[in-house]
Amino acid sequence: MTRLAWLLLLALPALLPAQERAPSVPDKQGVPLPVRLSVAIANHAHRQTLAGYIAVAVDEKNWARLLKDSDLGPLLKATEQRPERTAVALLGSPEQFVFCVYFDGLKPIAVVALPASHDGKIAEADVKAAYKTVTPEMLTESDEELYFVEGTIQSDDGQPLSSFKIASAGKRRGR
Numbered sequence: 310m311t312r313l314a315w316l317l318l319l320a321l322p323a324l325l326p327a328q329e330r331a332p333s334v335p336d337k338q339g340v341p342l343p344v345r346l347s348v349a350i351a352n353h354a355h356r357q358t359l360a361g362y363i364a365v366a367v368d369e370k371n372w373a374r375l376l377k378d379s380d381l382g383p384l385l386k387a388t389e390q391r392p393e394r395t396a397v398a399l400l401g402s403p404e405q406f407v408f409c410v411y412f413d414g415l416k417p418i419a420v421v422a423l424p425a426s427h428d429g430k431i432a433e434a435d436v437k438a439a440y441k442t443v444t445p446e447m448l449t450e451s452d453e454e455l456y457f458v459e460g461t462i463q464s465d466d467g468q469p470l471s472s473f474k475i476a477s478a479g480k481r482r483g484r
Contacts, residue, residue, distance in 0.1 A: 340457045341366060343410070344473055346417050346448065347397035348455060351408035353447040354422040359399060359455065360477035363462065365470055367396045378465045383431040384409040387421060387440050399475075403429040409436075410443070417443040454478040 344364045352359055367375055372390045375381045384398055388411050399408040404425045411419045421439045423431065457473040464470055 339459065340473060342415055343395060343397050343412050343417070344457065346412075346415075347399060347408070347410035348475065349450055350410050350417060350420050350443060350447045351399050351406075351422065352451040352453075353449060354408065354420060355406055358453055358477055359401075359475050360453075362399045362401045362405070362475045363460075364457070364473040364475060365398045365400065365462065366472075367398065367470075369394055371468075371470070372396075374466065374468070375464060380431060381464065383433045383436050384421065386433055387411075387436045388419065407431060417448075419443060420447065450481075452480050454481045 344366060347364060348359055351362075365381065367381060367385065369390070369392060372385060372394070376385050376390075380400060381398055384407070385396060387409070388394070388396075393412075393414045395412045397410050397412070399410075401407070406425065407421075407423045409421045410417050420441055420443055421436050422441075423435055423439050426432065426435070454477070456476050456478055458476060460472050460474055461469045462472045
């Protein structure tokens with residue numbers, strides 16, 4: 310997808326009345342737009358494959374509950390909870406970067422990219438220090454063709470969370 314197409318996708322929610330906005334618009338493969346945008350933004354920040362990562366979308370109804378989660382909580386505390394505020398966390402193995410992209414509706418507003426910590430824990434102070442505004446340049450696609458496998462993971466309180474395992478199909482054709 311070209312940068313212009315991404316920008317048009319970002320502008321679309323602003324053109325719709327608030328009651329018609331969907332918190333998560335799936336693409337033709339059933340992957341929510343915020344997950345796709347989060348992967349593009351994280352890839353821009355990291356410049357390495359995100360294959361093997363798990364994308365976890367946090368909606369506004371689960372936000373408060375997940376503030377207590379050991380992995381997601383520190384990421385969610387970086388910004389205030391409010392209507393239409395969602396986030397997508399991209400979690401890898403303990404020695405990999407952690408990413409979180411924050412959204413107002415379908416518009417990405419901020420990103421956090423954290424290197425692995427020595428103890429595998431996410432510190433709130435590190436998250437706040439890494440918090441950056443999303444820019445249009447961050448929305449460029451990588452050369453890697455990714456696909457997503459829908460699944461479920463559990464939060465610390467045992468509740469299921471919808472997730473997407475990210476896998477690579479190799480380099481995009483024509484690039």
